[in-house]
Amino acid sequence: MLPSTRTTTALLTGLLAAALAACGATGRDGAGAARTEAAVKPVRSAHAAAPPGLPGMPPVLDARDVYAADRPGKLAAAVRGFPSRVYVPNTNSNTVSVIDPSTYKVVETLPVGNQPQHVVPSWDLRTLWVNNDLGDTLTAIDPATGKTGRTVDVSDPYNLYFTPNGKYAVVMASMDRELVFRDPRTMDRVKALPVSCAGVNHADFSADGRYFIVSCEFSGELLKVDTERMKVVGQQRLPLDGAMPQDVKLSPDGRTFYIADMKAHGVWVLDAKGFATPKLLPTGKGCHGLYISRDSRQMYITNRDEGSVSVFDFAKNRLAAKWHLPDGGSPDMGGVSADGKVLWLSGRYDAEVYAIDTADGRQLARIPVGSGPHGLAVYPQPGRYSLGHTGVFR
Numbered sequence: 001m002l003p004s005t006r007t008t009t010a011l012l013t014g015l016l017a018a019a020l021a022a023c024g025a026t027g028r029d030g031a032g033a034a035r036t037e038a039a040v041k042p043v044r045s046a047h048a049a050a051p052p053g054l055p056g057m058p059p060v061l062d063a064r065d066v067y068a069a070d071r072p073g074k075l076a077a078a079v080r081g082f083p084s085r086v087y088v089p090n091t092n093s094n095t096v097s098v099i100d101p102s103t104y105k106v107v108e109t110l111p112v113g114n115q116p117q118h119v120v121p122s123w124d125l126r127t128l129w130v131n132n133d134l135g136d137t138l139t140a141i142d143p144a145t146g147k148t149g150r151t152v153d154v155s156d157p158y159n160l161y162f163t164p165n166g167k168y169a170v171v172m173a174s175m176d177r178e179l180v181f182r183d184p185r186t187m188d189r190v191k192a193l194p195v196s197c198a199g200v201n202h203a204d205f206s207a208d209g210r211y212f213i214v215s216c217e218f219s220g221e222l223l224k225v226d227t228e229r230m231k232v233v234g235q236q237r238l239p240l241d242g243a244m245p246q247d248v249k250l251s252p253d254g255r256t257f258y259i260a261d262m263k264a265h266g267v268w269v270l271d272a273k274g275f276a277t278p279k280l281l282p283t284g285k286g287c288h289g290l291y292i293s294r295d296s297r298q299m300y301i302t303n304r305d306e307g308s309v310s311v312f313d314f315a316k317n318r319l320a321a322k323w324h325l326p327d328g329g330s331p332d333m334g335g336v337s338a339d340g341k342v343l344w345l346s347g348r349y350d351a352e353v354y355a356i357d358t359a360d361g362r363q364l365a366r367i368p369v370g371s372g373p374h375g376l377a378v379y380p381q382p383g384r385y386s387l388g389h390t391g392v393f394r
Contacts, residue, residue, distance in 0.1 A: 052208070053164065053207075053208040053209045053210070054163070054164050054165050054208060054209035054210050054227055054228060055165060055228070056165030056166070056167060057164040057165040057208075057209045058164075058165075058384055058385060058394075060207060060208075060394075063207070063254070064252070064253055065252045065253065065296050066207050066250060066252060066253075066254050066394055067252050067292055067296045067393075067394065068296070069382065069383050069384045069393065069394055070292070070294060070296075070381070070382045070383050070393050070394070071294060071295070071382060072294050072338065072339045072340045072382065073338070073339070073382065074382040074383070075338065075380055075381075075382055076125055076382075076383065076384055076385075078124065078125045078126055079125050079126075079143070079379075079380035080380075081144065082143045082144055082379065082380045083143075083144075083146065084100075084101055084102070084337075084338065084379075084380070085098055085099065085100065085101070085107075085143070085146060085379060086098070086099040086101055086344050086353065086376055086377070086378050086379075087099075087119040087128060087141065087376060087377045087379060088119075088346060088353055088369050088370075088373045088376040089112070089116035089117060089118060089119050089130055089131070089373065089374050089375060089376065090116065090351075090369055090370025090371055090372055090373050090374075091115050091116060091117060091371070091372035091373070091374050092115075092370070092371035092372035093370030093371045093372065094111065094112060094113065094114055094115065094116065094132075094135075095109050095110060095111055095112060095116075095370045096109070096110040096112055096116060096119065096130060096141070097109055097353075097369040097370055097373070098110065098146055099353065099367060099369075101337065101342065101344070101355070101378075104355060104364070104365035104367055105367070106367065106368075106369060107146075108146060109370070110141070110146075110147075110148050111148075112130045112132055112135075112139045112148065113130070113132025113134075113135030113136075113137045113139055113151065114132055114133075114134040114135030115132060115133045115134035115135065116130045116131060116132050116133070116135075116139075116374075117131045117132075117133045117157075117158055117159065117374050117375055118130075118131045118158075118159055118160065118333070118374065118375030118377075118389065118390055119131075119141070119375060119376060119377035119390065120159075120160040120161075120375075120377065120386075120388050120389060120390065120391075121143075121377060121379060121381075121386040121388070121391050121393075122162065122184065122386060123162035123163075123166040123169075123184050123385050123386055123387075123388075124166065124184075124385070124386075125380070125383075125385065125386055126143075127140050127141070127142070127143070127149075128140070128141040128142075128143050128377060128379060129141075129160055130148075131157040131158060131159060131160055131375075132157065133156065133157060133158045133174075136153060136154060136155050136156060136157070137151050137152060137153055137154060137157070138151070138152045138154050138157055138160070138187060139151045140152070143379050143380065152186075152187045154171060154180075154182070154187055155171075155173060155176055155180075156171070156173040156174060156175050156176040156178075157171050157172075157173070158171075158172050158173065158174040158175075158200075158201055159171075159172035159174075159201055159202060159203075159375075159388075159389060160172070160388050160389070161203050161205075161212070161387055161388035161389060162184055162385075162386060162387055162388045163205075163209065163227050164205055164209030164227070164385070164387065164394070165209065166184060166385060167184070168181040168182060168183070168184060168190060168230075169181070169182045169183070169184040169187060169388075170182075170203070170212075170388070172200045172201055172202070172203065172214070173192075173200070174199050174200055174201055174217070177194060177195055177196075177197075177198065177200070178192045178193060178194055178195065178200075179192075179193040179195060179200060179214065179225065179230075180192045180193070181193065181230050191230050193225070193230055193231070193232065195214075195216070195223060195232060196235070197216030197219045197221040197223060197235065198216055198217070198218035198219040198221075199216050199217035199218030199219065200214050200215070200216055200217075200223070201215055201216075201217045201246065202214070202215045202245075202246055202247045202248045202389065203215070203225075203248055203389075204248040204249050204250045204257065204387070204392065205227070205250070205387055206250065206254065206272060207250065207254030207272075208254075209227060210226070210227055210228065211224055211225060211226050211227055211233065212224075212225050212227060213225075213248050213257050213259070213270070214248070215245035215246060215247075215248050215259055216245065217244055217245060217246065218244075219237070220237055220238045220240070220242065220243030220244060220245065221235060221236065221237050221238065221245075222234075222235070222236050222238065222245065222259065222270070222278075223235050224275050234275045236275070236277065238261070238264070238268060238278070239277055239278075240261075240263070240264050240280070242263045243261055243263055243264055244261055244262040244263040244264075245259045245260070245261050245268065246259070246260040246261065246262055246287070246288050246289070247259070247260045247288060247289045247290045247333070247389075248260075248290070249290035249291075249292065249299065249392075250272070251272075251314065252292065252296040252314060253314075254272060255271070255272050255273070256269060256270065256271065256272055257269075257270040257272055257278075258270070258290055258299065258312075259278065260287045260288050260289060260290055260301065260302075261280075261287055262286050262287060262288055262304070262305070264280055264287070265282060265283065265284060265285050265286065265287055265303075265305075266280050266281050266282040266283045266284075266287050267280070267281045267283055267287060267290070267301060267312075268280055268281075269281055281312075281319075283301050283303055283310040283312075283319065284301075284303025284305075284306050284308050284310055284322065285303055285304075285305040285306040286303055286304035286305025286306060286330075287301060287302070287303050287304075287310075288302045288303070288304040288331075288332055288333070289301070289302040289304075289331070289332060289333045289334065289345070290302075291334065291335060291336055291343065292336075293336065293340060293358065294336060294339070294340030294382070295340070296314070297313065297314060297315065298311050298312060298313055298314065298320070299311070299312040299314065300312075300336070300343050300358070302331040302332060302333075302334075302345055303331070304330050304331055304332050304348060305330070306324075307324060307325045307328040307329040307330065307331065308322050308323060308324045308325065308331070309322070309323045309325075309331060309343070309345070309356065309361065310322050310323075311323070311361075321361065323356065323361025325354060325356075325363055326363055327366075329347050329350055329352070329354060329366075330347050330348040330349040330350050331345040331346075331347065331348075331354060332345060332346045332347070332348040332373070332374060332375075333345070333346055333374055333375040333376060333390050334346055334353075334376050334378065334390060335376070335377060335378035335381065335390050335391045336358070336378065336381070337378055337381075338378075338380060338381050338382060340358060341357065341358055341359070342355050342356065342357065342358065342364065343355075343356040343358050344356075344376060344378050345376075346369075346373035346374055346375070346376045347366075347373060348372065348373065348374060349372075351368060351369060351370060351371050351372070351373065352366055352367060352368055352369060352373070353365075353366075353367045353369050353373060353376065354366055354367075355367070375389070375390045376390060377390045377391050378390075378391060379391065381393055
């Protein structure tokens with residue numbers, strides 16, 4: 001996240017209030033976290049019955065792989081007619097660059113609200129929502145035409161998620177210090193959940209959808225939230241002084257959450273069942289975004305401050321490769337193409353977008369866009385419904 005005047009002011013105010021209230025989690029050890037890998041069992045190909053999920057949630061296709069619906073070519077009927085595009089929110093330019101992935105060219109630049117952070121597919125896959133954080137609005141994009149539509153007033157929409165049953169949108173109101181549950185279509189407020197941590201920004205849901213893990217960027221904490229009760233049921237401070245957690249991703253087998261951390265320069269490995277203190281897997285400087293391959297065998301990890309992408313092998317439970325961008329760069333947020341062959345990433349500090357071959361890490365294109373590109377969305381993608389962010393599909 002790129003700090004703004006509002007971000008800095010709100011952060012200082014929040015930290016002062018927290019100190020006066022003497023609240024918070026347990027202290028940090030200041031000596032650094034244990035740099036060990038947590039055990040993750042291999043993803044199996046055989047299908048298995050899944051346990052009951054959140055009421056109203058589509059049944060999990062395979063209990064051993066929550067991403068089983070995301071295979072190449074498995075586009076939902078709702079999106080099959082949409083043109084393939086890459087939508088890039090330019091935080092400092094207040095625009096969205098639209099890229100045709102077949103030509104690697106920007107085909108349109110859409111004006112949106114103030115400081116767009118992410119482009120988020122709706123739960124029903126029919127709308128893309130631009131999160132205009134400082135503009136306090138959401139701008140709808142019709143992915144059938146690539147044109148903007150209505151703009152909705154929403155306070156502090158840094159990021160946006162959807163509950164697995166499609167009942168609520170969940171706004172990560174970072175500076176408001178709230179998780180706001182809203183109607184997923186009208187975006188009318190249903191319930192605001194105040195939080196005591198600072199900088200809620202990213203999340204992912206458990207395999208059964210009954211809870212989700214939220215990262216708190218500015219206080220180095222994690223939250224566990226009960227989806228149905230809309231209530232924080234767990235909170236912990238990461239065991240590293242200055243931790244700055246970012247993207248959150250569930251493992252294919254549903255047993256582990258991975259949390260990228262810009263200041264720890266690696267991924268926290270959290271047991272999904274127990275919410276115990278996680279262990280750190282070092283990846284690279286400025287670890288930021290997490291993306292699952294179409295076959296669920298690998299996870300692509302962006303290291304923004306060193307211009308690289310680490311590749312984690314789930315079956316081998318280790319890093320299998322590191323791809324360095326030629327001439328450096330600042331790979332941030334993005335997504336995988338529908339066929340799984342290209343990883344698309346924004347260059348946060350370089351006003352560009354990278355297209356990377358997932359077979360060997362080769363850079364396919366480097367595309368100039370607006371200033372401060374951030375949470376780009378590759379669309380459409382396989383999957384039955386969207387959990388939000390830049391496109392988390394199940």
